[in-house]
Amino acid sequence: MGADSVALDVPLVQERELSITGVFRYANTYPLALQLISSGAVNVTDMITHRFPIEETERALTIGRTDSSALKAIVRTARADQTAVSA
Numbered sequence: 001m002g003a004d005s006v007a008l009d010v011p012l013v014q015e016r017e018l019s020i021t022g023v024f025r026y027a028n029t030y031p032l033a034l035q036l037i038s039s040g041a042v043n044v045t046d047m048i049t050h051r052f053p054i055e056e057t058e059r060a061l062t063i064g065r066t067d068s069s070a071l072k073a074i075v076r077t078a079r080a081d082q083t084a085v086s087a
Contacts, residue, residue: 047072054078
């Protein structure tokens with residue numbers, strides 16, 4: 001959740017004719033997302049740009065601050081690595 005209130009540059013919104021729509025978290029998006037993934041319309045594997053071992057969890061959570069190419073970072077546990085190898 002964001003802050004209770006935020007400053008808004010009203011002239012900028014008016015100049016660019018922007019529309020601002022509020023949403024509550026991810027309400028009603030999961031069914032569509034799962035449908036897109038299962039149909040192959042969205043390849044989520046390509047969205048993973050960084051993989052980290054569990055020892056580097058903090059780096060995984062902050063990589064977006066220093067690396068503009070970071071889209072999705074995942075943390076891999078030893079068990080996940082073993083599953084991937086045996087699959």
